[in-house]
Amino acid sequence: NAGVTQTPKFRVLKTGQSMTLLCAQDMNHEYMYWYRQDPGMGLRLIHYSVGEGTTAKGEVPDGYNVSRLKKQNFLLGLESAAPSQTSVYFCASIGPPRVNEQFFGPGTRLTVL
Amino acid sequence: QQQVKQSPQSLIVQKGGISIINCAYENTAFDYFPWYQQFPGKGPALLIAIRPDVSEKKEGRFTISFNKSAKQFSLHIMDSQPGDSATYFCAATSGGSARQLTFGSGTQLTVLP
Numbered sequence: 001n002a003g004v005t006q007t008p009k010f011r012v013l014k015t016g017q018s019m020t021l022l023c024a025q026d027m028n029h030e031y032m033y034w035y036r037q038d039p040g041m042g043l044r045l046i047h048y049s050v051g052e053g054t055t056a057k058g059e060v061p062d063g064y065n066v067s068r069l070k071k072q073n074f075l076l077g078l079e080s081a082a083p084s085q086t087s088v089y090f091c092a093s094i095g096p097p098r099v100n101e102q103f104f105g106p107g108t109r110l111t112v113l
Numbered sequence: 114q115q116q117v118k119q120s121p122q123s124l125i126v127q128k129g130g131i132s133i134i135n136c137a138y139e140n141t142a143f144d145y146f147p148w149y150q151q152f153p154g155k156g157p158a159l160l161i162a163i164r165p166d167v168s169e170k171k172e173g174r175f176t177i178s179f180n181k182s183a184k185q186f187s188l189h190i191m192d193s194q195p196g197d198s199a200t201y202f203c204a205a206t207s208g209g210s211a212r213q214l215t216f217g218s219g220t221q222l223t224v225l226p
Contacts, residue, residue: 031211031212033213042219043214044216045213090157099212100206101162102212104157104158106154
């Protein structure tokens with residue numbers, strides 16, 4: 001099993017450009033999450049999904065959109081990137097049998113100029 | 114509003130010493146308190162976790178101490194090793210919130226050889 005994978009690993013955008021980050025998991029997990037990690041602020045939840053076709057807002061959803069068209073994939077979109085969205089983005093998932101352990105992907109480092 | 118406060122921000126310990134990281138929470142609905150370990154360039158990974166019905170949990174050199182009345186919990190790393198050098202995050206979650214994790218701000222631990 002590959003676990004949780006994220007594409008791309010690195011990306012540089014100019015202000016106003018758009019992009020989509022892809023998260024894929026092969027563990028048949030129901031719940032998936034997108035976080036951003038900034039120095040001194042820990043990980044903050046952007047959006048999450050409790051199943052295929054469902055999404056919900058987390059703590060810092062503004063400027064981001066998500067979609068969960070397939071159970072194994074969770075996409076994070078930035079429609080008009082801003083420098084404040086420069087961050088490291090992590091995807092995570094949860095599922096049986098370890099229903100309390102979030103499995104994280106390796107992260108995507110995004111820089112917005 | 115930061116619901117989980119973590120200290121210290123950084124910690125330097127000599128090899129063989131004890132590393133102690135503290136967290137305090139506000140939401141009494143939290144029912145699961147994990148610690149995640151993150152190495153540079155990697156996603157966080159679950160290290161150890163505790164539920165509020167016990168005061169201590171030990172796994173190898175890692176121990177969580179939990180004080181429900183004070184709403185505090187801490188991670189103790191005994192016989193700290195250079196390989197323990199990483200960033201540690203405390204977190205908390207409640208069952209009715211799609212298992213959303215609220216993270217502390219992180220502690221960067223450096224163990225000197």
